[in-house]
Amino acid sequence: MPPLSGTIKTYIKWIGALLLLSFLIIIYKRYSPIDSSWFPKCPFRSLTGLQCPGCGSQRAIHDLLNLDILGAFRENALMVVSIPYIVTAFIFESIHHPTSKLLKWRKALFGVKAIYLIFVLVIGFWILRNLL
Amino acid sequence: MQKYYYTNGVTTFGPFTLEELIKEHISRDTKVWFQELSEWQPAGNVPELSVLFKDTPPPYTYTASPRPLAAESVPVEQLNEAPPKSWLTESILVTLFCCLPFGIVGIVNAAKVESRFYAKDYDGAFKASEEAKKWTTLGFWVGIVVGIIYVIVVGYATIVRNH
Numbered sequence: 001m002p003p004l005s006g007t008i009k010t011y012i013k014w015i016g017a018l019l020l021l022s023f024l025i026i027i028y029k030r031y032s033p034i035d036s037s038w039f040p041k042c043p044f045r046s047l048t049g050l051q052c053p054g055c056g057s058q059r060a061i062h063d064l065l066n067l068d069i070l071g072a073f074r075e076n077a078l079m080v081v082s083i084p085y086i087v088t089a090f091i092f093e094s095i096h097h098p099t100s101k102l103l104k105w106r107k108a109l110f111g112v113k114a115i116y117l118i119f120v121l122v123i124g125f126w127i128l129r130n131l132l
Numbered sequence: 133m134q135k136y137y138y139t140n141g142v143t144t145f146g147p148f149t150l151e152e153l154i155k156e157h158i159s160r161d162t163k164v165w166f167q168e169l170s171e172w173q174p175a176g177n178v179p180e181l182s183v184l185f186k187d188t189p190p191p192y193t194y195t196a197s198p199r200p201l202a203a204e205s206v207p208v209e210q211l212n213e214a215p216p217k218s219w220l221t222e223s224i225l226v227t228l229f230c231c232l233p234f235g236i237v238g239i240v241n242a243a244k245v246e247s248r249f250y251a252k253d254y255d256g257a258f259k260a261s262e263e264a265k266k267w268t269t270l271g272f273w274v275g276i277v278v279g280i281i282y283v284i285v286v287g288y289a290t291i292v293r294n295h
Contacts (some may be wrong), residue, residue, distance in 0.1 A: 006133065006147075006148075006149040006152065010152075034252060038287075040278065040279050040283075044232065052232050053232060054229060054230070054232060056226045073138070076228070082224055082228060085224075086221045086224060088268065093221075098214055103213075105240060110218065110246075111250070118220075118239060119239055119240070119243070
C-alpha cells in the first residue's frame with residue numbers, strides 16, 4: 001500500500017491554485033483596472049510618474065480575457081508577446097528526458113543568448129515606452 | 133513515509149512518494165536515493181523499487197565483450213541533459229506582473245545558469261539556479277502580500293468613506 005498523504009497534499013495544492021486562478025480570471029475579465037480602484041497600482045509609476053516594463057499588464061490581461069488583443073497590445077505589448085514564449089518554455093521544462101534535438105532547440109530558445117536578448121528587450125521597452 | 137530522490141547527474145529531482153516516482157518513468161540505470169541507502173544506487177539494484185520495472189525487461193548484456201559503462205566517460209551534453217532550472221520564465225513573469233528589481237536579478241541569474249552549465253561549471257550553474265529561485269520566489273511572495281495588503285487598505289478606505 002503506497003503512502004497517500006503526499007499525493008493528497010499535491011492535489012490540495014493544485015485545487016487551491018486552480019480555484020485562485022479561476023477567481024482571478026473572473027475578476028480580471030469582469031472588472032477593468034481603469035475603472036476600479038481595487039487593483040494594485042505600480043509603485044514605480046506612483047513615485048516617478050514613469051512607466052515600468054510591467055505597467056499595463058493588469059489592463060492587458062483584462063483586454064485579453066475580453067478578446068481585445070489590439071487593446072492589450074496598446075496597454076503592454078511586451079506582456080502580450082511574452083505569453084506564447086512562456087507557454088513554450090513551460091512545455092520544454094515539462095520534458096524530463098529531452099532528445100538531443102529538443103536540447104538544441106532549448107538552447108537556442110532559452111539559452112544564454114536568448115536571455116541576453118530578453119534582458120535588452122525589457123530594458124529597451126522600459127526606455128522607449130517612456131519616450132514615445 | 134518513504135521519500136525517494138533521483139538524479140540525472142546534474143539536477144536532483146524529488147522528494148517523490150513511490151506512486152509519484154512510478155510516474156517519473158525512470159530507468160533501471162537512474163541513480164536513486166532514499167533514507168535507508170548510504171549512497172546513490174541505480175534504481176534497478178534497489179529491491180524496494182522493483183515495482184517500477186515489473187513491466188520492463190531487464191537489460192541484455194552481451195557477456196563475451198562487455199561494453200564499458202557509458203555514464204563515466206561521456207560528457208554531459210551527449211547524455212542529453214538539460215541545464216538545471218534557470219527560472220527564466222518565472223523571472224519574466226515577476227518582471228511583468230510584480231516587482232521589476234527581483235525579476236531582473238532572476239533574469240541575470242538565469243543567464244548565469246545557462247552560461248556556466250555549457251562551460252561545464254556544473255556547481256556554478258547549480259548555485260546560480262538556487263540564486264534565481266531565491267529571487268523569483270521572493271518576488272512572487274512580495275507581489276502576493278503587497279496585493280493582499282492593497283486590497284485590504286482599499287476595502288477599509290471604502291468602508292470608512294461610506295459611513
